Amino acid sequence: MDALLRESLIIAVQREQFSNLLKIKLLDLDTGYALVEMAYEPAAMNNIYERAHGGAIFSLIDEAFQVAGQTYGSIAVALNVNVTYIASPEPGSILRAEATAVSTTKRTGTFQIRVTDESGRLIALCQALGFRTGKPIPFLQA
Secondary structure, three states, X not given: OOHHHHHHHHHHHHXXXXXXXXXXXXXXXXXXXXXXXXXXXHHHHXXXXXXXXXXXXXXXXXXXXXXXXXXXXXXXXXXXXXXXXXXXXXXXXXXXXXXXXXXXXXXXXXXXXXXXXXXXXXXXXXXXXXXEEEEEOOOOOO
């Protein structure tokens, strides 16, 4: 992966307000790949049943998908995201979302995203389709 692109994406994630709100951290990045992590904080992320809100888990998935999709050097946006929630994480667990490109064309990218807790227990599976616009990423650091 191009060093300038890699560094620019790392900085962009660090500056992103929504991922900062959820305390999402970027752990690893490569072409067609991203690994992100967040702590499941029940006080801020529970639903009405005192379990993890699907939106919190989805946000982690979306961050991994978003970052992995940009690693080809042009703006990519989500077209479709299909999530299957497997298990509810335990309070205080560390969740990781790992996005991996399965197939890419000039205009699309299909990704698989797996969410696991620190013990490796599967929390959610996702298949996501992104549209590769071909437009340059505007925040590339010079």
